[in-house]
Amino acid sequence: MMKKGKVTIRDIALVAVWAALTFAAKLVLAPVANVELVSLLLAVFTVVMGLERGVCTALVFATLSVVESTYYGAGDWIVLYYINWPLLTVLVKIFLRKTSGEIRAAVLLGLFGLLFDVPSAGIKLALFGPAYAATYFVSGIPFDVMHGAANFVTALFLYRPLVRQLEKARQHMER
Template sequence: MKGALAGALGLSALIVAMGAWLGLSYYLTSTLVVLCALAPFFVDLERRKPEARELVVLATLIALAVIARVAFAPIPHFKPTMAIVMIAGMAFGGRTGFLVGAGAMLVSNLLFGQGPWTPWQMLAFGTGGLAAGVATDALVRRGLVKRGALTWPQRLALAAGGFLLVVCVAGPLLDTCSLFMMVSAITPASAVAIYLAGLPINIIHGAATFLTLLLVANPLLRILNRVRVKYGVLG
C-alpha cells in the first residue's frame, strides 16, 4: 500500500508539471491527479485477493450507502451517505472506509448520472471514510473508545466531527471540482464566490451527517463489530 501511495504521489507531481508545461486546463490536470489518488486503494484491494465473504461485506456496505443517498433524493442536499461511509471506516478501518465511499459514489451515479464530477465525489467521500477509520483506529489503540460501544459524549463528538468533515473537507473538495468546471480563468474573486455559494449546501449535508451519526452510529457499529469479530473480515 505504501509503495502504491508513493507511486501515485510521484505520478501526481509529474502530471502537475506536465499540465503546467503543456498548458492543460486546470480541470483536466486536477482530475488526473484525483484518479491517481483513487488508484492505490483499488490496486491494494486487488493485490490482497480478498475472500468472497469480505467482498460480500464490502458490497453490502456500498449498497447501504447508495440506498441512503437514493432514499433522500427528494430532499435537496440532505443525504446521510457520508455518515454511512464514516461508520464503515470506523468498523473496518480507513482502507475499507475509502473503498466504501468511493464505490458508493461510483455506483449511485449510475442512477444520478455519471460525469466528470464522479472522480471528485469518489475522492471526497472516500476521504471521509478514510479519515473516520484512521481516527477510530488511533483512539482504539489508546483505549479512549471501544469499537461498537460509544458513550453519549463520544457519539456527540463523532457527530460533530462528521459535520466538520463535510463542511471543511468533503464539501470544499466538491466545490473545487465546481470551480475547475465552471471557471476558465481562476481568480481569488471567482474562488471565493464558488466556495461561499457551496457553504450553505455543505452545511445542510453536514447537518444530515450529524443527525445520522448521532442516531444510527451506535447500533450499526455494534452490528458491524460483531460481523468483524465473528467472521474475521476486513480486520
C-alpha cells in the first residue's frame, strides 16, 4: 500500500495499469449507451487498493479520456470527469469495504449512475443558464435511469468476484 508521503514505482505501475484497463473497458462498451464498467472498476480498485490509489487512478483515467477527446472532440464533460470519477472513489471509501455485499455495492453504484449528470447540470447552469441546464437534465433522465440500472446490475453480479480476485492478486504481489 502507499505509505504516507512516499509513492513507489509499484504504486505508479498499479495506477497506470488499472487506469488503462478502465479506459479499455470504456472503449469496448462505448457503443452501448450508458452501460459502463468504469464505475465498477474504480470502486473495486479503491476498495482493495485504497483511496489514494483509487483517486490517482480516477484522475489518470480522466486524463486518458481528455486525450481521447482530441480525436472525438472536447466538451464540458471533461470537467465532469475530473469531478465525478474522483468523487466516486471517495464515496466508495465512505460506503464500501472489502467485506461489503454486492447489494450495498449495487445500490451505491446504481445511485451514482442515476445521479451522474447532476454535476453536469450544475456546470451547464454556470455556463449556459437555468433554461439550458433544466432542459439538459430533463432530457437526460432516460439515459441516467439506464446508467443507474446498468451500474446496479453489473455491481450485483461482478463486485464480489472482482474484489476477491483483486485481493488475491494484491496479497500475492505483497509477498
